[in-house]
Amino acid sequence: MAQYRQAKADLLLEQLHRQQSGRLTLFLGAAPGVGKSYAMLVRAHALLAQQQDVVIGYIETHGRVETEQLLQGLPMIPRSQWQAQGRIWEEMDLDAILARQPKVVIVDELAHHNAAGSRHSKRWQDVQELLDAGIDVLSAMNIQHLESLGDVVLQITHIRVQETVPDLILQHIRDIRLIDLPVNELLERLEQGKVYVPEHIQSALHGFFSPSNLNALRELAIQTVAQYVDNDLRESSALTAQAALALQTHVLAVIDGRGQSATIVRASCRVAEKYTAKWTV
DSSP states (O other): OHHHHHHHHHHHHHHHHHHHSOOEEEEEESSTTSSHHHHHHHHHHHHHHTTOOEEEEEOOOTTOHHHHHTTTTOOBOOOEEEEETTEEEEEOOHHHHHHHOOSEEEEOOTTOBOOTTSSSSBHHHHHHHHHHTTOEEEEEEEGGGBGGGHHHHHHHHSOOOOSOBOGGGGGGEEEEEEOOOOHHHHHHHHHTTSSSOGGGHHHHHTTTTOHHHHHHHHHHHHHHHHHHHHHHHHHHHTTSGGGTTGGGOEEEOOOOSSTTHHHHHHHHHHHHHHTTOEEEO
């Protein structure tokens, strides 16, 4: 019983911290081109129509005309620029956003690795700072960038994704939205040049964008969103006495620091996330 009371107190403290920080809405897709940035901008216009203070901190349109058209009418904070190593670097201006203190900010490409000289090495860390400052964030990423899925994605695509987002970012999500397209429609968009420039289309079709890859990644994205919803409901029910047994779940991973240790850590993390369990390595 004492263990249950402690777990319940921990959940209450965690919920209090969430209420005091900004809200993260994540637009999750299975692959580039499904419409994540477009969906974020549509949501931004809806919030603007509700008289909310919305700004664009960073957006990637990838030259897609329909997405670029949605930029009209939305306030945008210029990116910061600096010169180093003989070239001009450009990133989201985190300090300008913090100084502006909007109610909501769009920060695209959550898994992006920032240029040298940035305060944080990863964009998700920028988002973390914005949330801690009480600013709501709309962001987007593809399922292959979730860190604990690295080994699964490698088995599917034979590609080790380098830009990843740690699963802990899911703890800050208030709303997760699956942006989905049937595989045949996504392939049509690719062939029409609506995803990549023409010279990259054929290599994409014979590589990452194979139908088998897309179907598997699509299933992963759907499972992740469903799991998040389950965890959200489980956390709410955990504040009642009926959840006492569930709160006792604890995942333990034992590693030797060699061989498959990283794989074991990622896999055990996924199990702990699935059951909202404590996790020890």
